[in-house]
Amino acid sequence: MEAKKASQSITIMTELVLPNDTNVFGNLMGGRLMYWMDIAAALSAQKHCNAPVVTASVDNISFENPIKLGNVVHIEAKVTRAFTSSMEIHMKVWGEDLTQQYKYKSNEAYYTFVALDPNRKPRVVPQLVTETEEEKKLFDGALRRRQLRLILGGKMKPDDAAELKALFVKD
Numbered sequence: 001m002e003a004k005k006a007s008q009s010i011t012i013m014t015e016l017v018l019p020n021d022t023n024v025f026g027n028l029m030g031g032r033l034m035y036w037m038d039i040a041a042a043l044s045a046q047k048h049c050n051a052p053v054v055t056a057s058v059d060n061i062s063f064e065n066p067i068k069l070g071n072v073v074h075i076e077a078k079v080t081r082a083f084t085s086s087m088e089i090h091m092k093v094w095g096e097d098l099t100q101q102y103k104y105k106s107n108e109a110y111y112t113f114v115a116l117d118p119n120r121k122p123r124v125v126p127q128l129v130t131e132t133e134e135e136k137k138l139f140d141g142a143l144r145r146r147q148l149r150l151i152l153g154g155k156m157k158p159d160d161a162a163e164l165k166a167l168f169v170k171d
Ligand SMILES: CC(C)(COP(=O)(O)OP(=O)(O)OC[C@H]1O[C@@H](n2cnc3c(N)ncnc32)[C@H](O)[C@@H]1OP(=O)(O)O)[C@@H](O)C(=O)NCCC(=O)NCCS
Pocket: 054, 055, 056, 057, 082, 083, 084, 085, 086, 087, 112, 114, 122, 149, 150, 153, 155
């Protein structure tokens, strides 16, 4: 299976915040944003593996700035690393006020997707080739983030998280 470049998975989504997307303060609801992010990340993962995918986990999301009614939402998603059947996707989210010509960061997040075969079992995905410094940095950190989320998801024992332990325990 041929490896693919991170840049091949870039997915850019643009949405307009309409009244039905907002809370009582006139800001975009977090749940609606996470729904759009889920779709953007799934498309990015599918561009990488060219197979159906499911969301395996969503890391913590901190909403730095509310996105206002009538503003535009920009989501940029890219695969940071491919493991065996899973892929980590990094997303950056901005809001934009087109009338005031002002763009502001809303949040960043990591989602993990797993590619499935026709029997709905995890299937192998292509490895990822990094090109830019930022891609390399995200690729290197992905192993630690994966161990942390697998521990939190009850899929890995803390004692087996070699990468994480190396950060805290000296030989
Ligand atoms: C995600 C899912 C396919 C994993 O299946 P599984 O039978 O647990 O398979 P495995 O334990 O062999 O794990 C397969 C891959 O998923 C990854 N994975 C499993 N649970 C994970 C979690 N909580 N977070 C991140 N990755 C996870 C594993 O690390 C493994 O990755 P790798 O192949 O790259 O090493 C399965 O749990 C599932 O279908 N979940 C529901 C998905 C869904 O419906 N999503 C929408 C939410 S409503």
